[in-house]
Amino acid sequence: MSLLKLSKQSWSSQTVFIMAAVGSAVGLGNIWKFPYIAGDNGGGAFVLVYLACIAIIGLPILLSEIALGRAGQANPVQAMANLAHQSKSTRLWAGLGFNGVLAGLLILSFYTVIAGLALAYFFNSLQGLFVGIESEQAQSLFDDTVSNPWTLLFWHSLMVLLTILIVSRGVRGGLEKAINMMMPGLFLILLVLLGYATTTGAFGQSWAFMFSADFSKLSWQAVMVAMGHAFFTLSIGLGTMMAYGAYVGKDMSIAKASIIIVIMDTLIAVLAGLVVFSIVFANDLAPGAGPGLLFQTLPIAFGQMGAGWLFGTLFFLLVVMAALTSAISLIEPAISWFEQNWGFSRAKAAWLLGSLVWFVGLGTVLSFNYWEALYIIGERNFFSLLDFITSSIMLPLGGLFIGVFVAWAMRPDIREAQIELKGRLLALFNFSLRYVTPLAVILVFASNVASEWRTIALVMMVSVGIYGLYIYKMLKRAKCLSN
Numbered sequence: 001m002s003l004l005k006l007s008k009q010s011w012s013s014q015t016v017f018i019m020a021a022v023g024s025a026v027g028l029g030n031i032w033k034f035p036y037i038a039g040d041n042g043g044g045a046f047v048l049v050y051l052a053c054i055a056i057i058g059l060p061i062l063l064s065e066i067a068l069g070r071a072g073q074a075n076p077v078q079a080m081a082n083l084a085h086q087s088k089s090t091r092l093w094a095g096l097g098f099n100g101v102l103a104g105l106l107i108l109s110f111y112t113v114i115a116g117l118a119l120a121y122f123f124n125s126l127q128g129l130f131v132g133i134e135s136e137q138a139q140s141l142f143d144d145t146v147s148n149p150w151t152l153l154f155w156h157s158l159m160v161l162l163t164i165l166i167v168s169r170g171v172r173g174g175l176e177k178a179i180n181m182m183m184p185g186l187f188l189i190l191l192v193l194l195g196y197a198t199t200t201g202a203f204g205q206s207w208a209f210m211f212s213a214d215f216s217k218l219s220w221q222a223v224m225v226a227m228g229h230a231f232f233t234l235s236i237g238l239g240t241m242m243a244y245g246a247y248v249g250k251d252m253s254i255a256k257a258s259i260i261i262v263i264m265d266t267l268i269a270v271l272a273g274l275v276v277f278s279i280v281f282a283n284d285l286a287p288g289a290g291p292g293l294l295f296q297t298l299p300i301a302f303g304q305m306g307a308g309w310l311f312g313t314l315f316f317l318l319v320v321m322a323a324l325t326s327a328i329s330l331i332e333p334a335i336s337w338f339e340q341n342w343g344f345s346r347a348k349a350a351w352l353l354g355s356l357v358w359f360v361g362l363g364t365v366l367s368f369n370y371w372e373a374l375y376i377i378g379e380r381n382f383f384s385l386l387d388f389i390t391s392s393i394m395l396p397l398g399g400l401f402i403g404v405f406v407a408w409a410m411r412p413d414i415r416e417a418q419i420e421l422k423g424r425l426l427a428l429f430n431f432s433l434r435y436v437t438p439l440a441v442i443l444v445f446a447s448n449v450a451s452e453w454r455t456i457a458l459v460m461m462v463s464v465g466i467y468g469l470y471i472y473k474m475l476k477r478a479k480c481l482s483n
């Protein structure tokens with residue numbers, strides 16, 4: 001029996017693959033989301049739990065996911081079908097790839113709205129709007145921008161368009177070129193900002209806020225957020241890394257690549273946090289300001305520093321670039337699935353899926369103004385519900401099952417050939433994937449079922465409906481594997 005090896009494209013080198021994966025991992029999650037959720041959840045203890053999640057759960061799952069892509073040689077849905085078939089396991093594992101396709105599109109629908117906001121701020125800075133700005137003015141600039149749905153819609157549309165244009169050009173012609181251009185500058189500008197942060201006089205306070213842990217302040221809800229964010233920031237649990245892994249050559253080391261990706265991603269998040277909180281404390285702002293934190297704090301710094309106009313413009317440009325290299329990875333599982341299994345051209349798939357993402361994104365656009373207080377479940381409006389469902393439910397569950405598949409169902413010889421670990425490291429990897437990861441995810445989940453039962457029930461109902469339809473179709477077509 002032969003397998004469907006559908007991925008014909010590949011990265012041109014190991015370095016390019018690492019850059020692409022780091023590009024996917026480093027994005028709004030590091031620069032925008034991490035500081036604000038750390039602020040919302042009291043800093044210190046939350047940050048430590050987050051770092052533990054990255055090391056204990058994130059790294060093994062990241063490695064597994066890339067390995068699945070390279071071994072499966074196709075888009076996430078087909079790769080899982082291929083591997084399940086080779087491992088004599090049920091074909092329903094393909095549902096895992098499907099979870100990723102769906103989660104990627106849903107995340108992208110709000111990701112482009114926030115990235116659009118960064119694009120708007122790039123132009124604000126370019127026009128000199130931050131010069132000499134005080135904290136109240138920064139606050140009202142943010143309020144004015146988000147309260148106008150047309151403004152948000154405009155920038156959201158532009159971000160979706162850019163994403164479509166890049167992905168439709170393919171792996172080497174589109175993804176690689178964009179990534180090579182955008183990644184190196186990001187790190188440099190963060191270092192410059194870090195230099196500025198040390199001059200604010202609040203760097204020590206920022207450090208203490210991020211690293212001195214008071215576990216009495218830590219709630220289970222915060223643990224769930226930390227775990228969800230570990231998945232979000234590493235781009236794992238939804239098949240992005242699987243899709244990218246399918247383009248990785250046999251001669252490359254994915255174990256080394258995974259470690260580099262984790263280190264780079266964590267470093268950038270921690271640096272961004274230190275920068276943002278230094279500015280927050282130096283200007284007597286509240287660290288728990290929520291999603292607007294980045295947009296309300298950094299302009300103040302840029303407004304005060306020498307050549308702040310230049311740094312502000314560069315910084316928001318780089319946020320946009322970091323977001324773009326993540327956006328193109330969020331849509332890749334769906335694009336490659338449409339291209340490989342449904343016969344779409346890359347460009348057609350990009351336009352179709354991009355339009356869908358644009359449409360769902362309208363809900364997030366409205367969540368910052370007209371629908372802000374339109375709570376769907378509990379105190380969650382459209383945007384925060386979507387964020388919660390994807391980051392705290394779909395990604396951890398996806399990650400859990402990826403781990404379970406690799407640890408328990410995948411043929412051991414295929415697994416070991418892919419991950420290239422030996423001796424103690426291999427034992428540690430297997431142990432973590434077999435016991436620690438599932439236990440951690442299930443524990444955090446179980447403790448939240450009570451408080452979040454309505455959200456979880458809603459997700460389950462919708463998923464059972466969608467998966468049911470999909471599985472019915474898949475079994476009927478039975479085209480997934482060529483026998």
Ligand code: PFF
Pocket residue numbers: 024025026027028029030104107231232233234235236238239240241326327329330
């Ligand atoms: N890791 C990206 C970030 O931190 O912004 C977001 C992301 C990209 C999540 C790709 C998931 C994904 F598949």
